[in-house]
Amino acid sequence: YVQDDWKITRKLTLNLGLRSEYESPITERYNRSVSQFDGTSSNPIEAAAIANYAKAPMPELPLSAFQVKGGVTFAGVGGNSRNYWNSQGIQWSPRIGMAYQIFSRTVFRGGYGIFYQPNGILRTNSILSGFTRSTPIVASNDGGLTWVSDLSNPLPAGLLPVLGASEGLMTTLGQATTFFPADRKMAPSQRWSLGFQQQMPQGFMVEASYVGNRASRLPVSRALNYTPRQYLSTSPVRDNATINFLSANFTSPFYGLHPNFTSRNISRGALLQAYPHFGSVTFEDPVGYSWYHSLQTRVEKRFSKGYTFQMAYTWSKTMAANSFLNAVDPMPYESLSDIDRLHRLTGSGIYELPFGRGRRYGSNMPAFLNFFAGGWQLSGVWQQQSGAPLGFGQALFVGDSSKIALPSDQRNTDRWFNTDVFNRNSAQVLASNIRTAPLRYSNIRADSQRRLDLSANKTFNITEKMKMIFRADTFNARNEVVLRSPNTDPISTAFGTVTAQEPPRSWQFSLNLRY
Secondary structure, three states: OEEEEEEOOOOEEEEEEEEEEEOOOOOOOOOOOEEEEEEEEEOOOHHHHHHHHOOOOEOOEOHHHOOOEEEEEEOOOOOOOOOOOOOOOEEEEEEEEEEEEEEOOEEEEEEEEEEEEOOOOOOOOOOOEOOEOOOOOOOOOOOOOOOOOEOOEOOOOOOOOOOOOOOHHHOOOOOOEEEOOOOOOOEEEEEEEEEEEEEOHHHEEEEEEEEEEEEEEEEEEEEOOOOOHHHOEOOOOOOHHHHHHHHOEEEOOOOOOOOOOOOOEEEHHHHOOOOOOOOOEEEEEEEEEEEEEEEEEEEEEEEEOOEEEEEEEEEEEEEEEOOOOOOOOOOOOOEEOOOOOOEEEEEEEEEEOOEOOOOOEOOOOOHHHHHHHOOEEEEEEEEEEOOOEEOOOOOOEOOOHHHOOOOHHHOEOOEOOOHHHEOOOHHHOOOOEOOOOOOOEEEEEOOOEEEEEEEEEEEEEOOOOOEEEEEEEEEOOOOOOOEOOOOOOOOOOOOOOOOOEOOOOEEEEEEEEEO
């Protein structure tokens, strides 16, 4: 990393920097991890599964189109690299900043930089498929007509052995499967700001800035195993015909080909998936992005006369495309982010009480009295921000969706929003359809967050080299009720109610001996 300042003129200063980063792919000492997913090679059970399927193929999937491809691959096995993903090479992060003194006490500042989010060793675990295994209890293989296990002998066949990578492509048959993308990317974030700072009398400073951020290549969980779009309903109401069509059962061509296949039947919807011999097949695809715009203002009082404080207000909007509305969608859905907080106000301060030796009152205070009454310091932090935006899944509306939000004087823990505009009939819930309802609504949010924390501390000088620090803290000093998010499941009996709150006021006392 290199950086330096250049004084271009008496009023203009530039700051330029360049950072280079190399983050190597991670490995595991004994190669105990899945690496990628091979979606084209024949699975070892393919021939037997095709022979079984040929006995009773369904019209929507002719025998010629039925395939049993794919499976996980392992790091360091079969000529595979020990790396979980490919190297990305060197990432370059330029930085530029400037400050221009418009007037003697007015400065214009701006900056731009690219920052990379580490995605390797700090937060990535191995995928232990094959190296860890659970043994399911299978009570019946024919819907309860006959029983193969009971409470006295729940596992008649014993525990399944841990096989490691020995099964190859068959490792996760019939199970949820996840893997690393071969070209996993570090997510770059572009950040920029433009603002003014004004020095005021009495040690005050005011600042107003526009701050923005654009992140790209964010990891998004992408599903590869889903029912094709052409078979899903586009009806705005429950489509029982489509649901019944896709849920219809057929003889499973996989039953008996591997211990993981315990059911004789499989639904039409599952057979139409790309990899019907697996459960879900997912990986973190680096196709997500987000953007943020804000007005940030700040007032700061430099420490003098025994006190300092600062107050900041942020008006912002955060958008993101970091999840899919439907598994069949090619790109993630652009939506208001779950971390969006429209307004945020914070304040903090420190005040040294003017009592005791060396202070305004009691500068000649006796040592004994000063030991207890002098040198106290108070501090506090205040936070208030808008609540999180809420979403309602595949909710159906029977009224105007713009009337979800209730006036503040009508909101309470039993009815946080207008539940009357929702269809709450569980028999009419949407299923097997293309979702069109947004992830979140900007006009309906959880309770705002409000919190005041206070503390008092004093240092007792015992000897020249030994000090005792006493500190008393109170969190949520006002004991204000701050509600957590309400239930947003329309078919739940608790729909629209709030059943929890943030912690009430609490106290903490501590003594710290330093020597």
